Structures are given as structure tokens and as C-alpha cells.
Amino acid sequence: MKYYVYLAFVSLALFFATIPVNAQTRLTIASDDWAPYEMVQDNVVNAGFSLEVIQAVLREMNVGINGKIRAYPFARLDHHILNGDVDAAFSLSRNEARQEKCHFPSESLVNSKWVLFIRKENEGALKFSSLEDLKGKGLVSLEGMHIHQIFGNF
Incomplete structure (x- = not known):
């Protein structure tokens, strides 16, 4: 199963396709707190499914991370990726502004349903x-x- 999940998300590497990749490539990456996909402690993403996939893909590409993956509140994360303050962010969905400034791989990192519920x-x-x-x-x-x-x- 782990192998299947890894293969299913290897296309995440397309996200980094425009970056020349070598042993010196290091990216500044950020995300938000969205358990169980990204879990945060002390403003750092330190666990979660998405983090494990991102780390595996970057390892395979021989790409490092500048410091730690910083966690920001959602609106601030969106601001940072749109203004180029970070090189990459996960798990953001497509919208018009992000589509103009960000590259999205053809395969999603996570597919989830959004539902409306009441008490x-x-x-x-x-x-x-x-x-x-x-x-x-x-x-x-x-x-x-x-x-x-x-x-x-x-």
C-alpha cells in the first residue's frame, strides 16, 4: 500500500519541474494546520500524510528543504505563496489567483470531499x-x- 501511495503522488514532482534540480537545490516550503494531512507544533509542520509524501518525493529528486516546513494560518499561507515569499506550499486547492501564479501538478496530493453539516x-x-x-x-x-x-x- 505504501508503494502504491508513493507512486500515486510521484507526479507531485511536476510541481517542481520548472526548478533546476541538483544536490544544491533547496526550497522554502510552507503549509497550514490541517490534521491528519499536516500536523503542526511550534509553527512547524512536523507530521502528517502530506508531509510524508512531500518528503519522499523531495528525497527522490535530491531536493532539500530550507530549514523546516513553516506552518501559517491559511490566509497568510495563501499570501506568502502568491507573493513569492515561499517556493512551494501544500495543501492548497486551485483558485483563479493561485492558478495564475502557481504550478499545480496534474494529480492532487489529496482528494477530499467538502460537505455542509449542521448541529x-x-x-x-x-x-x-x-x-x-x-x-x-x-x-x-x-x-x-x-x-x-x-x-x-x-
């Missing part, structure tokens, strides 16, 4: 079949995330 005691109180049905409702999302842009008008 158990409110079950049945909210019925919807389209985004239009949610207008005027209180919704929570992380600022800077693509989903925040979709629900920003609600």
Missing part, C-alpha cells in the same frame, strides 16, 4: 437543494479558502 439538534431544520436555498443563513468557512469565496455572498 445534530438542528437536524431537519435546514433543507436545501441548491446554494440559493442557503441565502440569509449563517455559514462558517475559513477566510481565504476557495469555499469562502463561494459562500462569501451569503
